[in-house]
Amino acid sequence: MLRFLLPFFVFIIFIGESTFVDLLHAKSFGIDRIFAPRFLMVILILISSYIGRTQAVYYGISFGLLFDIIYTDIIGVYMFLFPLIAYIMSYIVTILHMNLFVILLSSIIGITLLELSVFGLYSLIGVSDLLWSTFVTDRLFPTIILNGVFAILIFYPFRKLLLKIKKLQNIES
Amino acid sequence: MPQFFTNKRLIILLVSIIFLVGLIGFSLNDREKLTWPEQFLKDSVGWGQSMFHQPAQYVAGFFQNVNDLKNTYEENRLLKARLDEFVMLHEKVQELEKENDRLRSLLDKKESLRQYEFIQGTVIARNPEQWHELIILNKGAEHGVEKNMAVITSKGMIGKIKFVSQFTSTVQLLSDIDRTNRISAIVKGNEDVFGLIEGYDPDEEVLLFKRIPFDVDIKVGQTVITSGLGGIFPSGLVIGEVSKVVSDEFGLTQTANIKPAANFYDVDHVMIIKRTASSPTEEKTIEEGE
Numbered sequence: 001m002l003r004f005l006l007p008f009f010v011f012i013i014f015i016g017e018s019t020f021v022d023l024l025h026a027k028s029f030g031i032d033r034i035f036a037p038r039f040l041m042v043i044l045i046l047i048s049s050y051i052g053r054t055q056a057v058y059y060g061i062s063f064g065l066l067f068d069i070i071y072t073d074i075i076g077v078y079m080f081l082f083p084l085i086a087y088i089m090s091y092i093v094t095i096l097h098m099n100l101f102v103i104l105l106s107s108i109i110g111i112t113l114l115e116l117s118v119f120g121l122y123s124l125i126g127v128s129d130l131l132w133s134t135f136v137t138d139r140l141f142p143t144i145i146l147n148g149v150f151a152i153l154i155f156y157p158f159r160k161l162l163l164k165i166k167k168l169q170n171i172e173s
Numbered sequence: 174m175p176q177f178f179t180n181k182r183l184i185i186l187l188v189s190i191i192f193l194v195g196l197i198g199f200s201l202n203d204r205e206k207l208t209w210p211e212q213f214l215k216d217s218v219g220w221g222q223s224m225f226h227q228p229a230q231y232v233a234g235f236f237q238n239v240n241d242l243k244n245t246y247e248e249n250r251l252l253k254a255r256l257d258e259f260v261m262l263h264e265k266v267q268e269l270e271k272e273n274d275r276l277r278s279l280l281d282k283k284e285s286l287r288q289y290e291f292i293q294g295t296v297i298a299r300n301p302e303q304w305h306e307l308i309i310l311n312k313g314a315e316h317g318v319e320k321n322m323a324v325i326t327s328k329g330m331i332g333k334i335k336f337v338s339q340f341t342s343t344v345q346l347l348s349d350i351d352r353t354n355r356i357s358a359i360v361k362g363n364e365d366v367f368g369l370i371e372g373y374d375p376d377e378e379v380l381l382f383k384r385i386p387f388d389v390d391i392k393v394g395q396t397v398i399t400s401g402l403g404g405i406f407p408s409g410l411v412i413g414e415v416s417k418v419v420s421d422e423f424g425l426t427q428t429a430n431i432k433p434a435a436n437f438y439d440v441d442h443v444m445i446i447k448r449t450a451s452s453p454t455e456e457k458t459i460e461e462g463e
Binding site: 011012015016017018019020021022023025027034036037066068071072073074075076077079080098118122125126128129143165 | 182188190192193194196197199200201211214215218219221222225226229231233292298299300301302303304305307308309336337351438439
């Protein structure tokens with residue numbers, strides 16, 4: 001039963017992203033910046049740090065594909081970026097000790113990489129014609145702040161859950 | 174660091190890049206229908222989304238209601254004053270409708286571009302990445318929704334249907350920055366001005382009604398509605414009102430900035446419009462051409 005807990009939880013976060021954007025949109029508070037919730041990416045970085053690289057890549061591929069099919073019509077963007085960034089960020093854990101500050105830093109780097117790649121890809125295809133300077137001030141900084149706050153809030157409870165799951169997986173294997 | 178790119182990893186990376194480019198290329202074409210695995214995934218996740226979204230919306234609505242209670246007395250007073258105007262307008266509209274039906278039957282004209290039926294829908298999700306403005310509704314092909322149907326809220330038009338699966342559909346809002354997003358519209362005034370709404374300006378949050386001839390007189394505050402001449406939307410749906418008129422860089426045409434009547438950020442219940450007048454189908458036009 002506990003095996004399905006982690007996929008179910010990530011799925012709840014997946015739905016929570018869209019509900020967050022629908023209900024707490026920045027424009028309704030009068031702020032003119034774009035706060036894009038990237039909670040899935042933060043969760044994937046946490047999974048790759050605590051549970052393992054391959055599992056995080058599998059989660060990344062499946063949830064990336066799900067994200068692409070449901071929210072965009074260009075399939076393959078997030079299916080590629082989620083596992084790639086989770087994979088890259090897992091190397092930070094081998095170098096540095098895992099605590100809140102390191103996880104926060106790797107989440108911020110991961111989110112920045114994700115936003116930059118998506119911005120670059122969409123500008124290349126021609127879907128968006130946002131300028132670089134506008135992108136940085138209006139989108140990148142607010143998104144980093146939002147996801148940084150999310151990473152801080154979710155770090156302690158989620159870490160306990162992940163350690164428990166990892167222990168269970170070690171017992172099983 | 175050079176040991177990072179072992180042969181195996183390099184091959185995996187290259188194969189996945191090729192696969193990715195193929196997948197992007199395939200999905201980038203303007204597809205008419207979604208493949209069935211996509212539809213299945215959309216429906217399944219849509220079911221989960223609707224279950225999660227309704228209680229969340231209920232909670233948010235509760236907070237909003239508490240906030241609204243503060244202004245209720247003042248709002249009530251203002252609304253009572255406007256109610257009399259509304260009653261007169263209602264009477265006049267009924268008279269006009271009756272006369273219209275009578276004249277229409279005299280001319281033996283059965284269809285009108287204005288007629289439509291609607292399907293009620295609720296928003297269950299919104300695109301979180303905000304590069305596209307897309308919302309997902311809980312009505313799909315099973316309920317009669319088809320691609321390119323107009324979607325309105327009680328205040329005005331908000332967008333059109335972009336993808337349809339069996340039980341959910343995706344709406345592209347008018348504020349989406351897509352160059353192919355065009356709507357045939359009329360500015361209602363002493364003389365009606367026909368044209369196309371061709372884009373959205375996200376800084377000023379206005380729709381752009383371009384290529385109006387320079388000798389046409391457009392005033393701020395005039396209402397803009399759909400014309401129905403595009404073949405897909407019915408006529409008469411409110412889009413917004415003119416907020417500013419500027420001339421373009423060469424001085425040959427004017428561009429009107431249109432402030433949308435609907436609120437794109439607080440969307441909950443929508444109506445999907447199904448036009449009852451017939452639309453030209455592709456087969457017919459090809460036959461006529463030959």
